[in-house]
Amino acid sequence: MTANREDAAQSVVTAIREAIVRGDFVPNQRLVEADLSEQFAASRASVRSALLELANDGLVERVQNRGARVRAVSLDEAIEISEVRMVVEGLCAAKAAEQVTAAEVRELKAIGKDMRKAVSGGDVLGYSQLNQRLHRRVREISGQHTASGVLERLRAQSVRHQFKLAMHPGRPAVSLPEHLAIIDAICAHDAAAAEAAARAHLRSVITALREVDQAGSATR
Missing domain, CATH: 1.20.120.530 (GntR ligand-binding domain-like)
Incomplete structure (x- = not known):
């Protein structure tokens, strides 16, 4: 991944993380790549990379055949x-x-x-x-x-x-x-x-x- 693509993906990570922290995205809400790409003016590849990083951080969970959603914490x-x-x-x-x-x-x-x-x-x-x-x-x-x-x-x-x-x-x-x-x-x-x-x-x-x-x- 080039430096520009890394920077783009990281900016999407930051934007989605802040949206979750603010409560713009609520627990169990689906995170659709196409919608996020449009909302944050980012490529689908950057959004996909961001969701993987956020899943590793425990903020997002991947659901088989259903994409990603905000992870609910009990x-x-x-x-x-x-x-x-x-x-x-x-x-x-x-x-x-x-x-x-x-x-x-x-x-x-x-x-x-x-x-x-x-x-x-x-x-x-x-x-x-x-x-x-x-x-x-x-x-x-x-x-x-x-x-x-x-x-x-x-x-x-x-x-x-x-x-x-x-x-x-x-x-x-x-x-x-x-x-x-x-x-x-x-x-x-x-x-x-x-x-x-x-x-x-x-x-x-x-x-x-x-x-x-x-x-x-x-x-x-």
Whole structure:
């Protein structure tokens, strides 16, 4: 495959992944190559290559004789993903505490300040975006590139559950002190405390996932 074709296929991968993350494509929705080719102004070959890559990432599944569709992630799988994240994000938080620079300390503290403002102002969407930014920066500061790649794939797979969790009433007020604890430990260069705070946050996520699912079942 030439460089141009690789770039074209990668741009389609990015576009489809972002559409799934935004919820434009919903779980179990069929992904028809011809439609995607038209929607993203890409060749059928680029679309086919993109779907194969997304299948490898766990976002898309191939169904025999029926093409591709958005893979639905069950609650049980979302919890398993969170359990893996608990271990890997704990590692990243610990490494970030060891690696963080003075400039990055100021950046993390600024994110924490913005998160406080978002919660006090009821800005749920803004808080969700800051949440994602914080987790991404911790991964980047840690320098753990393999772990970062794993976490990005896991986050994409469970994005629908994460969105429901982020929009759940009262959730930001619960998760804010958990995130601030991670920030404080990293900024204090306390690797053990940073790992413990990250693990505690993910345990809270698992509990909340179950609660949100039960609340949804009660209203159905």
